[in-house]
Amino acid sequence: FSDLRVLGKLSTNQDYMPFVRNLTKNTIKGNLYMPVNGAGTSNSEFEFLTGNSMAFLTGGSNAYELYIKNKLPSLARTLGDQGYSRTAYTYYKESWKRNSVYPLLGFENFYAIEDILDTDTVNAYKNNDISFYDFQQRINEQHPGENVLLRRFVSDSYDYKVLEKMYEERNRNYPFFMFNVTMQNHGGYTTSCVNFDESIYATSVSKPYTKANKYLSLVKASDNAFKELIEYFKNVDEPTVICMF
Numbered sequence: 416f417s418d419l420r421v422l423g424k425l426s427t428n429q430d431y432m433p434f435v436r437n438l439t440k441n442t443i444k445g446n447l448y449m450p451v452n453g454a455g456t457s458n459s460e461f462e463f464l465t466g467n468s469m470a471f472l473t474g475g476s477n478a479y480e481l482y483i484k485n486k487l488p489s490l491a492r493t494l495g496d497q498g499y500s501r502t503a504y505t506y507y508k509e510s511w512k513r514n515s516v517y518p519l520l521g522f523e524n525f526y527a528i529e530d531i532l533d534t535d536t537v538n539a540y541k542n543n544d545i546s547f548y549d550f551q552q553r554i555n556e557q558h559p560g561e562n563v564l565l566r567r568f569v570s571d572s573y574d575y576k577v578l579e580k581m582y583e584e585r586n587r588n589y590p591f592f593m594f595n596v597t598m599q600n601h602g603g604y605t606t607s608c609v610n611f612d613e614s615i616y617a618t619s620v621s622k623p624y625t626k627a628n629k630y631l632s633l634v635k636a637s638d639n640a641f642k643e644l645i646e647y648f649k650n651v652d653e654p655t656v657i658c659m660f
Contacts, residue, residue, distance in 0.1 A: 416600060416637050416659070419627070421446060426619040431635040434642040447660050453602060457511035460596065463660065464489045464520055479511045483519055491592065492521030500589040502526070504578060505596035506569070507541065522594070528569060531577055533557055551610070565633075566608045568598045571640035579647050600637060604629040612636075 418432060419425055430436065438444075450458045450469040458469050461478040465487060472478060486492075491501045501524070503517045508527035517525045529537050532554060540550040547567045554563050563573045574597050585591045604626040607613065615631040617624060641659065648655050 416634060418634075419631065424619060425617060427615055427617055427631060429615060429635075431615045431631045432638040434638045434645075438645070456596070457513065457516075459660075460594075464491065464594065466490075477511065479513065479516045483516045486519050486521075489520040491594065494592045495521050495523075498589055499592040500524075500586055502581065502591075502593045503595075504574075504581065504593060506598040526581070528598075531569075532563070562610075564610060565599050565636060566606075566611050568601055571597050571599045571637045572643060574599070575640055575644040575647075578644070582651075597637075599640075600630070600633040604633075 450462055455477060457479040458477060461483075462468060467478075469476075469478065472482065476482070491503075495501055501522045503513070503522040503525045504527075505513060505525075506528050508514045508525070508529050513527075514525065536545075536550065536553045536557070539545045540547070545553075551564055551567070561573060561576075562570055564570060565572075574595065578593060578595055581593065582591060607629075611629075611632070613629055613632040615635050616628040617631070645657065648657060
């Protein structure tokens with residue numbers, strides 16, 4: 416989720432993040448310097464959760480896969496010391512060895528797509544036993560009208576609905592902390608899908624940039640979903656902090 420306007424002048428046929436851009440009440444915003452660009456997502460998780468910098472590790476390495484072998488101080492562990500329950504929720508369970516790393520970072524619970532959707536269907540797709548179209552058809556049949564997928568990934572909108580359900584089913588004896596990694600906007604940006612409305616396009620360029628237009632359209636879908644999430648928690652009495660990066 417990135418605002419491409421930070422790179423220079425960019426105009427589009429419509430604003431691709433109107434909700435986030437106009438969100439000002441009780442809101443703090445800023446720009447984040449990321450250790451990765453287009454791959455290696457877990458290194459940004461590592462920096463956020465531990466406060467450590469990839470600058471001190473081997474260039475091109477992945478912290479989760481190479482360096483986290485023992486318990487490590489982290490945001491989850493700090494909140495655990497303050498009495499919080501700690502849940503991680505992301506895409507594939509074994510991606511970037513998260514299933515091994517998250518417990519070492521202090522998470523009590525870890526849910527992934529295999530836990531949210533039908534396990535056999537997900538594994539068949541992961542193992543290339545079925546095509547994306549078969550995967551999409553099965554998921555649509557299992558979750559009619561829920562718009563689970565955007566392109567071939569779980570949509571931010573559905574991701575947040577699962578998050579909200581986990582919040583509602585939380586242990587109310589403890590304050591609730593969740594670290595959620597969405598997947599909707601993952602590259603690449605070359606393939607068009609019938610379940611994705613590419614509504615945003617750049618108007619300040621001399622030729623069409625199809626990848627950028629796809630990405631900006633995905634950001635607009637993320638902006639819509641984030642609005643849904645904020646509106647849900649506006650109706651929650653418990654004081655809540657939502658940090659999105």
